[in-house]
Amino acid sequence: MGSSAHEIQSHLKKYYMVFGALLVLTGVTVAVAEMHVSIGMAIVIALFVASIKGTLVACYFMHLMEERSMIMWILALCAFFFLLLLLFPVFTVGEQIGGLAEPMRGLSPQ
Amino acid sequence: MYNGKFGIWLFLASEIMLFGALFSTYVLLRVGAPEGTWPIAGAATTRGDEILNVALAALNTAFLITSSVTMVLAWANLKMMNFKKGQTMLLVTVLLASAFLVVKYFEYNAKFHHYAVTFNEHFEHEGVESNTFTATTPAGTTKTIHYLHGHVESTKKNAEGVIESYEFLPDAEHGHGDAATHKAVEIPASEIARITNYGPGGSTFLGCYFVITGLHGLHIIGGIVVMLYFLATGSKMWKTQPDKYANRIECTGLYWHFVDLVWIFLFPVLYLL
Numbered sequence: 001m002g003s004s005a006h007e008i009q010s011h012l013k014k015y016y017m018v019f020g021a022l023l024v025l026t027g028v029t030v031a032v033a034e035m036h037v038s039i040g041m042a043i044v045i046a047l048f049v050a051s052i053k054g055t056l057v058a059c060y061f062m063h064l065m066e067e068r069s070m071i072m073w074i075l076a077l078c079a080f081f082f083l084l085l086l087l088f089p090v091f092t093v094g095e096q097i098g099g100l101a102e103p104m105r106g107l108s109p110q
Numbered sequence: 111m112y113n114g115k116f117g118i119w120l121f122l123a124s125e126i127m128l129f130g131a132l133f134s135t136y137v138l139l140r141v142g143a144p145e146g147t148w149p150i151a152g153a154a155t156t157r158g159d160e161i162l163n164v165a166l167a168a169l170n171t172a173f174l175i176t177s178s179v180t181m182v183l184a185w186a187n188l189k190m191m192n193f194k195k196g197q198t199m200l201l202v203t204v205l206l207a208s209a210f211l212v213v214k215y216f217e218y219n220a221k222f223h224h225y226a227v228t229f230n231e232h233f234e235h236e237g238v239e240s241n242t243f244t245a246t247t248p249a250g251t252t253k254t255i256h257y258l259h260g261h262v263e264s265t266k267k268n269a270e271g272v273i274e275s276y277e278f279l280p281d282a283e284h285g286h287g288d289a290a291t292h293k294a295v296e297i298p299a300s301e302i303a304r305i306t307n308y309g310p311g312g313s314t315f316l317g318c319y320f321v322i323t324g325l326h327g328l329h330i331i332g333g334i335v336v337m338l339y340f341l342a343t344g345s346k347m348w349k350t351q352p353d354k355y356a357n358r359i360e361c362t363g364l365y366w367h368f369v370d371l372v373w374i375f376l377f378p379v380l381y382l383l
Contacts (some may be wrong), residue, residue, distance in 0.1 A: 005190045005293045019179040033382035046378035053374045061182045078123045082130035
C-alpha cells in the first residue's frame with residue numbers, strides 16, 4: 001500500500017470507522033441469532049454478515065484493495081478450491097442430505 | 111512488494127485451505143446430521159448456542175476485533191516513525207490475544223465438567239424432575255427422551271470401583287422444581303441410559319468444535335509468540351533498519367488479521383447456528 005507518513009495518517013480515521021462497523025455487525029449477528037429464525041434463514045444471514053465483516057478486515061486492515069493483482073488471483077484461486085471442497089462432498093452424498101438414504105437407515109441410531 | 115510479504119500471502123493461502131477443509135467437513139456433518147443428534151444426542155437441542163456460551167464468545171469476538179485494530183495501529187505508528195506508540199499498540203495486541211485465550215480456557219473448562227444425562231424413564235427425585243422431548247428416529251417412529259443437563263459434582267463407587275450414583279447439579283434453565291434453585295441431586299447409575307460429557311468425544315458437534323477452535327487457539331498462541339519476539343529482542347532491528355522492522359510488523363499483522371478473519375466466520379457458524 002501507499003505507505004508515506006502522510007498517507008498513513010489519512011488512513012487512521014478509516015481504521016476506527018471499520019472497527020466501529022465490525023462491533024456493530026457483531027451485535028447484529030448475535031441479535032439475529034436471538035430472534036430464532038429458521039435454520040436456513042439463520043445460515044444465510046449469519047454468513048452474509050460474516051462475509052461483510054471479513055471483507056472489511058481484508059480490504060482495510062490487510063490493505064487487500066491496494067495489493068497487486070497477483071495476490072488477488074492467488075486468493076481467488078483459493079476461494080475457488082474452497083468452494084469445490086465445500087460442494088464436492090455434498091454432490092457425492094446429496095441424496096442423504098436432510099435425512100438418511102434408505103440403505104443407511106439400518107446403521108443409524110434408533 | 112517485498113519477498114516477506116509475498117511469502118506471508120502464500121502462507122495465508124495455504125491456511126485458507128486448511129481451515130476451509132475443516133469448515134466444509136463441519137458443514138457436511140451439520141447438514142447430514144439426523145434429527146435429535148445435533149449438537150448433542152439425547153437432549154432437546156438443535157443449535158450450538160444451546161450448549162455453548164454465546165456471551166463469552168461474543169466477548170472474545172470483541173477482543174479479537176479490537177486486537178486487529180491495535181495491530182494495524184502498531185504498524186501505522188512504526189511507519190510514521192513513532193516507535194514507542196507502535197510498541198505500545200503491539201503490547202496491547204498481545205494482551206488482548208491473551209485475554210482471548212483466558213476466556214477460551216474458562217469455556218473449555220466448563221465443557222469438560224458439563225454432562226447431558228438421558229434416563230431410562232421419567233426421573234423425579236428430591237424435587238428435581240427430568241425434561242422430556244419427543245424424537246423422531248430415522249425409521250419414522252417416535253421416542254420420548256427424558257434428560258437433564260448439568261454438572262457432575264461427585265460419584266459414589268462400589269467396592270469393585272463401578273459407579274453406583276452421581277451427585278448431579280442440574281442447569282437452572284433445564285431442570286424443574288428445585289433445579290431452579292440449583293440444588294444437587296443424587297442419581298442412581300441404574301436409572302441412567304446414557305451420560306455424555308461435553309468434551310471432544312461427547313458428540314460430532316463437540317468434536318468439530320474442539321478441533322476447529324483448538325486449531326484456531328494454536329494460531330493465537332503462534333501470533334503471541336511472534337509479537338513477543340518483536341517486542342523484545344526483535345525490536346533491536348528498529349535502531350538499524352526501521353523500515354525493515356515495520357515491514358516485519360506488517361507481515362505479522364497480515365497473519366493476525368487472518369486469525370481474526372477465521373474467528374469472524376467461526377463465531378456464527380459454531381455458536382449461533
